[in-house]
Amino acid sequence: MTGFTELLADARELSTAGRRRILGITGPPGAGKSTLAQRLVSELGPELAVLVGMDGFHISDAELRRTGLRDRKGAPDTFDRAGYAALLHRLRREAGTVYAPAFDRALEDSIAAAVAVPAAVPLVVTEGNYLLLWPELRPLLDEVWYLDPPPAARLDALIARHVAFGKTPADAESWALTADERNAEVIAVGRHRADRVLGWTAD
Template sequence: MDLAELERRARALATAGGRRILGIAGPPGAGKSTLAARLAAALGPELAVVVPMDGFHLAQAELVRLGRADRKGAPDTFDAVGYAVLLRRLREAGVDTVYAPAFDRSLEEPVAGSIPVHPRVPLVITEGNYLLHGAGEWAAVAPLLDEAWFLAPDDALRVRRLTDRHVRHGKDPDRATEWVARSDEANARLVAPGRSRADLVLE
C-alpha cells in the first residue's frame, strides 16, 4: 500500500465526524514517527496533529531511581496510565486546547506541554511501540484507537536505521550497536504480537 492510499485512509478518518484517533504501532526503528509526520503534513494542521507515545517516557532521574535506566524504552519505562488518560481526554474533544508532551531526543527527556491539540482538529495521530501491547497497563490503549496500523519493515533495514539514529543522537557506534542488540531488539520482540491486533499491517 502506497503513501497516497494511506493518506486517503487517514483523511477518511479525519472527515468521519467527531474526534478520531489513528494509532501507528511497530517495533523500534520501524518508521512510525516518519509516517505519522508525513500523514499530518499531507492532511494539514486543520485536520491532523501528531501526539507521540514517547512523550510519556519517564524522566531519566526517575529511571535511575527505579533502576531501569539501562532498559530505557521497555514497557515499564513509560507512564502508560498517563498516556491512556491523555487519549481519553483527546477523544472527548471539548472546547479547550489540550497540551500533550513530546520527547526531545537531543535531551533524551520528555518535555511537558509541547504539543497543542486544538479542539477543532478532528484527527489525532498517535504513534509508538506499545499501542497494541496487550500486557498490563498498556492493554487500555488499543480500545481508545479508532484505527490501528502496524509497521513491519525488513528487520535488517530497521536495525540499521535504528543504529544510525542512536549514533546521530550521541552514542558512539559500538555503544549504539550494543544498545540495539540488547535493548531495542528485546522490545521489538515484545511488540511483535501486536500486529495481530492491527487493522492494517504494512510490511
C-alpha cells in the first residue's frame, strides 16, 4: 500500500515541473479524497499548492428542490459540470488570480469565490467524484489518482461523516447504502482511466 510520505513526494515533484500542474484525486464517496487532498496541500504549503474541490459545484439545495433532485444530491446531474470544466480551463490558461467556489458541509451549500488561486502557485489539487466519468475533464488534469480503500472501511467512514454533519445514524446508513452506493458504482466505471489506483485510507 502506498503511504502518505510517498504520495507527498510525488505531489511535490509535480509542483516543481516548471508550469502549473493540476492533480486530480477521485474515488467513491467516503474513500478519503478530501482528507488526502487537504493533507497534501497543508504539507506543501500555500506557496506550492491550493485545493479546489469539485464539491464547490454542487447545484444549490434550493435549485435541487425546485427540480426534484434533492434526494439524489451527489449524483452526476446534481453538479454544475460545465462550470467545473470552465474553472479547470481557467486554472490552466489565465495569468492572474482565479477564484473558485467552496462547499460548506455545515450549510450543505457552496460559497462563491471562496478560494483564491494566485498565478504563482504551481500545483492545484482538485478532488471530486466524477473526474474520470466526464471525458472533457481528463485532458485538463495532469494526473488522476483513484482512491479505492476496503469497502467496509469506506462505508464506516461515510456513515460517520453523515452523522457528524447532522443525519441520524439510521438516515446516515440508509443514505450511504442507497444514494452513495449508486454513485460509487458510476464512479467505478472510470477506475481504469486513473494514472494510479491507491488502496489508501485516511488512517
